[in-house]
Amino acid sequence: MPRPPGTWTKTELDADAQRARAEFVRQRTAALQTERQTYLHAHREAAKVVDALLQRTDDLRNVTGQSLEDRAVLGLARQLAVPPISLDDLDTLTDSCFGQWLNQTTDRGTRPTNVEFAAAELIRQRLDTDRIPWVAADRSPSPAERLTGPRL
Numbered sequence: 001m002p003r004p005p006g007t008w009t010k011t012e013l014d015a016d017a018q019r020a021r022a023e024f025v026r027q028r029t030a031a032l033q034t035e036r037q038t039y040l041h042a043h044r045e046a047a048k049v050v051d052a053l054l055q056r057t058d059d060l061r062n063v064t065g066q067s068l069e070d071r072a073v074l075g076l077a078r079q080l081a082v083p084p085i086s087l088d089d090l091d092t093l094t095d096s097c098f099g100q101w102l103n104q105t106t107d108r109g110t111r112p113t114n115v116e117f118a119a120a121e122l123i124r125q126r127l128d129t130d131r132i133p134w135v136a137a138d139r140s141p142s143p144a145e146r147l148t149g150p151r152l
Contacts, residue, residue: 059141085126094116
């Protein structure tokens with residue numbers, strides 16, 4: 001039967017604390033490998049979205065309603081605006097249902113109309129040209145800009 005608090009010696013407390021720290025380190029070290037794999041998978045998936053956005057919008061130089069007709073692409077594009085455009089603001093500014101559409105997991109529910117997607121082009125006017133200067137300069141990005149700009 002365990003002893004009540006206050007009856008342990010300093011040596012016993014120090015030994016228990018040392019065992020607890022060692023167990024914590026063991027568990028965290030084991031978890032780091034799993035967490036790293038989870039992070040790398042998420043990073044690869046996010047890179048696919050960035051690449052899709054750049055491809056669909058000609059490196060962000062041609063953001064159109066049609067280029068935004070992918071949930072992940074639209075979700076990322078609105079984050080590149082200054083300030084980022086919340087779903088509530090996007091719905092209000094475009095009189096649409098982007099919030100519902102982005103949060104659903106299938107294509108069977110609500111979908112914005114072509115007119116609403118065209119209204120979402122307001123993202124183009126608010127792109128962060130500090131991170132993507134080639135848009136303001138009306139030119140193609142350099143290889144370094146293409147790699148770093150929209151990923152910041």
